[in-house]
Amino acid sequence: MKQFGLLLIASFFALSVWAQQTLSDSVKIKEVSIESGRAEAATVQSQTIDSADLQAPVYKDIGESLQQNANLFVKSYGMGSTATLSLRGTNASQTQLYWNGVNLNSAAYGSTDLALFPAFFIDQAKVDYGLNSLKYGSGGIGGAVRLNNKVEFKKRQQLSITQDFGSFGQQTSSLRVRLGNGKWQSESKLFYRKAEHDFEYLNTAKEGSPKERVENAHLLQKGIMQSIHYRKTERSWFSGHFWYYDSDRNLPPLMTGTAFKEHQEDRSYRALLEYHQYYEQSKLELKSSFIQDEIVYENERSSTYSSSYLQSYQGIADYQWQWNPKWKWSSRLNLNTYQFESRSGNSSENRVEVSSFHQLQFKPSAKWKLEVYSRQLLVDRQNFWMPGFTAHFSPDSAQRWGIAASIGQNVKYPTLNDLYLQPGGNQDLKEELSQTAELSLSKRWQMKRTNYKIEAAAYYSEIKDYILWQPSQFGYWQARNISSVLTQGLELRGSTEQQFGKYKLQLKGNYTYTSAVKNEKSYANDKSKGKQLIYLPEHQFNLQAALTKGSYRLSYRQQFVGARYTTTDNQDFLPYYNLSDCTLSRLFELKDQKLLLSFSALNLFDQQYQSIQWRPMAGRNYLVRLKLMLNS
Amino acid sequence: MRKLALYFCLVLMVVACKEQDEPEPLAVEEVQAANVIVLNEGNFQWANASLSLYNEESRKVDNKVFQKNNNNLPLGDVVQSMVQIGDLGYFVINNSNKIRVLNLNTFRSEGAIENLNSPRYILPISAQKAYVSDLHEDKIYVVDLSSQSILKTIPTQGWTEEMVLLGDKAFVCQMDSNEVLVFDTKKDSLLQRISTYTSPQYIEVDVNQDVWVSCSGSSNSLAALQKIDANQLQVVRTMAAQNTNESIGEIELSPQKNKLYYLTEKGMNQLSVTDSILPTQPWIASAGRNLYGLSVNPQNGEIYLCDAIDFQQEGVVYRYGENGSLIDQFQVGIIPGDVYFKQ
Numbered sequence: 001m002k003q004f005g006l007l008l009i010a011s012f013f014a015l016s017v018w019a020q021q022t023l024s025d026s027v028k029i030k031e032v033s034i035e036s037g038r039a040e041a042a043t044v045q046s047q048t049i050d051s052a053d054l055q056a057p058v059y060k061d062i063g064e065s066l067q068q069n070a071n072l073f074v075k076s077y078g079m080g081s082t083a084t085l086s087l088r089g090t091n092a093s094q095t096q097l098y099w100n101g102v103n104l105n106s107a108a109y110g111s112t113d114l115a116l117f118p119a120f121f122i123d124q125a126k127v128d129y130g131l132n133s134l135k136y137g138s139g140g141i142g143g144a145v146r147l148n149n150k151v152e153f154k155k156r157q158q159l160s161i162t163q164d165f166g167s168f169g170q171q172t173s174s175l176r177v178r179l180g181n182g183k184w185q186s187e188s189k190l191f192y193r194k195a196e197h198d199f200e201y202l203n204t205a206k207e208g209s210p211k212e213r214v215e216n217a218h219l220l221q222k223g224i225m226q227s228i229h230y231r232k233t234e235r236s237w238f239s240g241h242f243w244y245y246d247s248d249r250n251l252p253p254l255m256t257g258t259a260f261k262e263h264q265e266d267r268s269y270r271a272l273l274e275y276h277q278y279y280e281q282s283k284l285e286l287k288s289s290f291i292q293d294e295i296v297y298e299n300e301r302s303s304t305y306s307s308s309y310l311q312s313y314q315g316i317a318d319y320q321w322q323w324n325p326k327w328k329w330s331s332r333l334n335l336n337t338y339q340f341e342s343r344s345g346n347s348s349e350n351r352v353e354v355s356s357f358h359q360l361q362f363k364p365s366a367k368w369k370l371e372v373y374s375r376q377l378l379v380d381r382q383n384f385w386m387p388g389f390t391a392h393f394s395p396d397s398a399q400r401w402g403i404a405a406s407i408g409q410n411v412k413y414p415t416l417n418d419l420y421l422q423p424g425g426n427q428d429l430k431e432e433l434s435q436t437a438e439l440s441l442s443k444r445w446q447m448k449r450t451n452y453k454i455e456a457a458a459y460y461s462e463i464k465d466y467i468l469w470q471p472s473q474f475g476y477w478q479a480r481n482i483s484s485v486l487t488q489g490l491e492l493r494g495s496t497e498q499q500f501g502k503y504k505l506q507l508k509g510n511y512t513y514t515s516a517v518k519n520e521k522s523y524a525n526d527k528s529k530g531k532q533l534i535y536l537p538e539h540q541f542n543l544q545a546a547l548t549k550g551s552y553r554l555s556y557r558q559q560f561v562g563a564r565y566t567t568t569d570n571q572d573f574l575p576y577y578n579l580s581d582c583t584l585s586r587l588f589e590l591k592d593q594k595l596l597l598s599f600s601a602l603n604l605f606d607q608q609y610q611s612i613q614w615r616p617m618a619g620r621n622y623l624v625r626l627k628l629m630l631n632s
Numbered sequence: 633m634r635k636l637a638l639y640f641c642l643v644l645m646v647v648a649c650k651e652q653d654e655p656e657p658l659a660v661e662e663v664q665a666a667n668v669i670v671l672n673e674g675n676f677q678w679a680n681a682s683l684s685l686y687n688e689e690s691r692k693v694d695n696k697v698f699q700k701n702n703n704n705l706p707l708g709d710v711v712q713s714m715v716q717i718g719d720l721g722y723f724v725i726n727n728s729n730k731i732r733v734l735n736l737n738t739f740r741s742e743g744a745i746e747n748l749n750s751p752r753y754i755l756p757i758s759a760q761k762a763y764v765s766d767l768h769e770d771k772i773y774v775v776d777l778s779s780q781s782i783l784k785t786i787p788t789q790g791w792t793e794e795m796v797l798l799g800d801k802a803f804v805c806q807m808d809s810n811e812v813l814v815f816d817t818k819k820d821s822l823l824q825r826i827s828t829y830t831s832p833q834y835i836e837v838d839v840n841q842d843v844w845v846s847c848s849g850s851s852n853s854l855a856a857l858q859k860i861d862a863n864q865l866q867v868v869r870t871m872a873a874q875n876t877n878e879s880i881g882e883i884e885l886s887p888q889k890n891k892l893y894y895l896t897e898k899g900m901n902q903l904s905v906t907d908s909i910l911p912t913q914p915w916i917a918s919a920g921r922n923l924y925g926l927s928v929n930p931q932n933g934e935i936y937l938c939d940a941i942d943f944q945q946e947g948v949v950y951r952y953g954e955n956g957s958l959i960d961q962f963q964v965g966i967i968p969g970d971v972y973f974k975q
Binding site for chain 1 (some may be wrong): 709729749750767768798851919940945966
């Protein structure tokens, strides 16, 4: 209770500072002065991926685009099937996903399924590696991914229609309408996708490796997002978003099994209200959201029918105050409530989380920036403290070089299922605690007419009381704190852009080395100590090349995923895979109308591979995209 | 810079490109000489079940025997149990919905009984006929062994587990309803339902032709060993655990069928079939092991204990003499759940 009082006082302090600021006379300021200082350009702990990279035709969902563009791993069960995110060797519930600041991870299950997030709905993704995720919430031990919608107040009437036709009955239609002026903006998005995903593959689980077709993989997804923005004054605006997404998927069997009806429906309603206000030296954001996630699962073979509802209300107050060029204060208060109801299991659970983040930034000179910060979380009458410190150094005044070092800790509190699921939940579970040190380096330069950019980061982290579900003596699985896990790794990103006469060549690549090993023996015969966690590649390498000439563009993408162990003693593994995609597109322009036509070949060399053991993946396949854009 | 990048790529290719080796098949003499078969269940929905062979005399172990002798094919998803009839082994592959039939001299496939739902155990009734219990169906399958097909089904009320045959009666554990079902194997019809403690799972017949059943209990009901009189068809003795933290797992009998062995999370216990209370201390303690399977060699009384460790790595099998002294231990596949002895 004492900590709760302290938290309230701290938050009150932040709000009272805001109140004082609102009284001050408003003078126009540039948003960038608050959004990002010059020195922040030197940090590589946060990566921005814009819509052009997110929405390339070869990516079916946000998971596929993140896997290619960022230093992370997406564990996918196959086309349209569940895909979960892993940053820096952590599991899906230790990696947080946000939409315009609102947490999307399920309070019941911990993770999110990226296959339910088409990139179409998102304008920008930000990947916060490691401690950088603390600002938005706790629990992102490996980091966080923020999916954002952007607003621009300008006069426009835009319509764009996209139609994709792909192999295996894939059809995706989307429509976007943007209307507005300097005061109002409306953006409407409609999305519809269906697919059979009934591709042929060599079933190596059967005698003679016969060619078989995937069964029971039909998918139907539809969604709508409506955003309205109102600019109240030059420096303040309101935003309202409503997002509904409905997914209906059949779940295909293992290569060793026979098809039977297994089916999952996911429905999400998300509503968000935002208020943004800029002052002379400060900035305020207030957000309030409601989310309802509904999951229905049916299994004909086991006669299982389960349905669950999760409702959450989240409130966010964010205040940033730069009272002189050297000092900046940021505070963020989160109030989250969750209600989980299993209608089939006749059980329900509630949770209230209050959390605050405070950061003090000091720039003693143009070369240095120091940040000290702390997050506090109050949940289930317990209090957790997550402090951190970051130093940025840019040796040259042009900021071509940047070095940053951070140290801090993060906490992942158990999910509602970890604690209360019947059977298997364990109310004696402790929180997962991570202590992290990270170092990053960036360099940009120009040689002749070529631009280069290189970013590198190394980290070391210990996760104590790692939570794992394991079979219990009663035959069901039970959540337990097993031991400590050490993660360390290296992230490299590089890009270059060159112009040869009429041709422009862009190259982008990234490499990720991830080591996540168990640090203790849990049983007498345990051989997993010092071994890599399962389904986590040690090496990943991605390359993208694009050649543009006038209205033509040819792009190529390479994705290498190293071997993933399937046993904790690292005796068995799935071999590496190396995928290539190629897209040729042409843009036709006529006054205010544009038509983009593209043709893609995916898995160009027809690799037969498995991402998860005995779950088939698609061989070579094709996709045609037609995109019509009308402006007036 | 370019050279550096090239070196980097080369190193990456070398360290990251792990390939799987093609396994060498096992010689027939080797397979025939081994008398112990370990069933490694593997993880549910991972299809990583496997079989290990062990030669008690030479102490030689061979893992992934099915894969090795069947062109690297996977055995399937969760191998739950097996029986031997002549030279054939009937391996129940729970989540692959079938029973694989293998020649035990070669471990080559001799067909399969397919289109089952979620089979658990197979009980031979005659040279022609067997019963198959099931996790998800409200029925027991009656299968024809020579044509490897389903003859008919007998209705039940949910999840059925281990079964034993005594004369013309089959005793079947029915987990969901906490009952042992008794069937007339001539008419394939239900004779009697006997109520038990929570979750009856394993069942055995002792020297006195009494039926023993182990009930694993739950987090709010006691585990118990119960004895059923096979003539009266009712429970005549109950030995319950002291508290709900104690569970009772697999049970086995000594070759003379006068001693009972059973698993708890603390280790393995033994008692005489004449005892009326459960021992409080384990006979062989777990000692940091995750004891998941128990078997007794009916020829020499040796006891085999399976350690599944964390359920996600290769397990270990311990071989003890009838007096409880350790003879050998060997590494097997993922989640060793049961051990069988070739006849």
